[in-house]
Amino acid sequence: MALVLLPLPVLVAMAPQSFAGGGTRRWFGRGEGQRAEAQAAKDAAATAFYELDTAQRDLRISIETITAVDNSPAARRAAQGYEELGRRIDEVSLGYITAVDSHDLDRDEVDGAAMSRARADLVRAKDELDRVKGELDRFAQGLGPLLQGAETQLARLAPAVERARQALLGASNALDGVRAQGLTADDLAARLAGLAPELTKLNEGAGQHGVQETIRRADEVLRKAEEIRTEAARLPERAAEIDKRLVSLRTRAQAITTRAEKVDPILSELRRRYSAACWQDLQQVPEQAAQSVRQAQVKLREAQQARDEQRWADATSRLGTVRALLDGTDAAVSAAGDRLQRLDAVSFxxxxxxxxxxxxxxxxxxxxxxxxxxxxxxxxxxxxxxxxxxxxxxxxxxxxxxxxxxxxxxxxxxxxxxxxxxxxxxxxxxxxxx
The missing domain is CATH 1.10.8 (Helicase, Ruva Protein; domain 3)
Structure with a gap:
C-alpha cells in the first residue's frame, strides 16, 4: 500500500483526533465540563465520607471509654444514642457507596445528561454525609461531662493498682522486720495472706472486673495493707508497753494488798467511836478487797501467758480487766480511811x-x-x-x-x-x- 501525503491544512484539521488516537474522549466542550463537575462532586463526597468515618471511629472510642467505667443511666443512654446514630451513619454511607457505584465517570461514552445525574446524586450523598456528621459532632459534644469523668476514672486506675501493690509489699517487708526481732505476728501474717485473692483479681485487670470495681478493690487492698504495715511497725512498741504494764500492775496489786491489810484497824476505830450508820456500808471492804486482788492476780497471770504467746489483743484485754479490778479495790480501800478522816474532822x-x-x-x-x-x-x-x-x-x-x-x-x-x-x-x- 502506497503512502499518501496529505496537504498541511488537512493535517492540521485532523490533529486533535489523530494524535489522541481514534475514539478517545474529547478534551474540550460542554460534556467535559459536566464530567469535571461530576468528578469534583465525587471528590467532595469522598472527603465527607472520610471525615464522617473518622469522626465515628473517634466517637466509638469515647463511648467505649464511658461504658467501660460508667454504668449510670446517663451512660446507658449515651450508648443507646450512639447505636441509633450508627444506624443513620450506615444508611447515608450506603447511599454514598451506591451513588459512587452507580456512575462510572471514566467511561468515554457517558453523555452529558448522565454526568448531570451523577453530579446530583453525589452532591446529595455528600449533603447527607455532612448532615449526619453534624449530628455526630453535636452528640459528641454532649458527651463531654461523661467522657471527662470516665477519663478521670481511667487515669486513677493504673496508679491505684500500683499503690495497692506497693502497700502489700510494704506490709510484707514490715512483717519480715518484726519477725527478725523475734515477734511472730501470726495474726498479721494471716490477714496479709487473706489479701492474696484480691491481688490476683487486681492482676487480672479491669477488662475482666471493670474499672470502677478494680479501683474500689485497689483502694480496699491499700487500706488493709496499710493497717497491717502500721500494726506491724508498732508491734515492738506494743510488746514493750505490755511488758511495762505487767510490771506496773503487779506492783500496784502488791501495794493495794498492803493497804487493804490496814482496813480492819480503821473499821475497828470507826466501830468504837461512831454509830453503826457511819460504817456499816464499809464492813465488806476487807473481804472484797482481798477477793478483787486475787482475781487481779489471776488475770495478770493470764495476761503474761498471752504476752508470752504473742496474743497481743488477749494480753491487752486481760490487763484492762486487771486495771478495772484494782481501780475498784483502790477506791474501796481508800474510802475507809477517808471516812474516818472526814468523820473525825466534822465531829471535832x-x-x-x-x-x-x-x-x-x-x-x-x-x-x-x-x-x-x-x-x-x-x-x-x-x-x-x-x-x-x-x-x-x-x-x-x-x-x-x-x-x-x-x-x-x-x-x-x-x-x-x-x-x-x-x-x-x-x-x-x-x-x-x-
Missing amino acids: DRQKEVERTRFAIRDAQRLAMAGRHTPDPRHAGPLDDAVARLERAVASLEGRHPDWWHFLTETEAVRETAARVVQEIREARGTAGG
Whole structure:
C-alpha cells in the first residue's frame, strides 16, 4: 500500500483526533465540563465520607471509654444514642457507596445528561454525609461531662493498682522486720495472706472486673495493707508497753494488798467511836478487797501467758480487766480511811462544814437575784429547799449518838443542789445573751 501525503491544512484539521488516537474522549466542550463537575462532586463526597468515618471511629472510642467505667443511666443512654446514630451513619454511607457505584465517570461514552445525574446524586450523598456528621459532632459534644469523668476514672486506675501493690509489699517487708526481732505476728501474717485473692483479681485487670470495681478493690487492698504495715511497725512498741504494764500492775496489786491489810484497824476505830450508820456500808471492804486482788492476780497471770504467746489483743484485754479490778479495790480501800478522816474532822468542828454549805447557798441566791427584784421560781424553789434541808441536817446532830455520816452526805447534797442552780442560771443567761 502506497503512502499518501496529505496537504498541511488537512493535517492540521485532523490533529486533535489523530494524535489522541481514534475514539478517545474529547478534551474540550460542554460534556467535559459536566464530567469535571461530576468528578469534583465525587471528590467532595469522598472527603465527607472520610471525615464522617473518622469522626465515628473517634466517637466509638469515647463511648467505649464511658461504658467501660460508667454504668449510670446517663451512660446507658449515651450508648443507646450512639447505636441509633450508627444506624443513620450506615444508611447515608450506603447511599454514598451506591451513588459512587452507580456512575462510572471514566467511561468515554457517558453523555452529558448522565454526568448531570451523577453530579446530583453525589452532591446529595455528600449533603447527607455532612448532615449526619453534624449530628455526630453535636452528640459528641454532649458527651463531654461523661467522657471527662470516665477519663478521670481511667487515669486513677493504673496508679491505684500500683499503690495497692506497693502497700502489700510494704506490709510484707514490715512483717519480715518484726519477725527478725523475734515477734511472730501470726495474726498479721494471716490477714496479709487473706489479701492474696484480691491481688490476683487486681492482676487480672479491669477488662475482666471493670474499672470502677478494680479501683474500689485497689483502694480496699491499700487500706488493709496499710493497717497491717502500721500494726506491724508498732508491734515492738506494743510488746514493750505490755511488758511495762505487767510490771506496773503487779506492783500496784502488791501495794493495794498492803493497804487493804490496814482496813480492819480503821473499821475497828470507826466501830468504837461512831454509830453503826457511819460504817456499816464499809464492813465488806476487807473481804472484797482481798477477793478483787486475787482475781487481779489471776488475770495478770493470764495476761503474761498471752504476752508470752504473742496474743497481743488477749494480753491487752486481760490487763484492762486487771486495771478495772484494782481501780475498784483502790477506791474501796481508800474510802475507809477517808471516812474516818472526814468523820473525825466534822465531829471535832461541825461549824466549818455548815458554813461551807451556807456559803454555797448564799452564792447561788445572789446570782439568782442579780438584775431582778424577785428570783425566778425555778431557782428560788430548789434553793429554799436546800436551806431547809441544811437546817434539818444540823438538827439531826442533836442526841447522844449523832449520825455524822448522814450529816456529811446531806451537806454535800445541798452543795450539789446550789451548784446545779448556778449552772442553770448561767446557761439561761448565756442563751439569752446569745
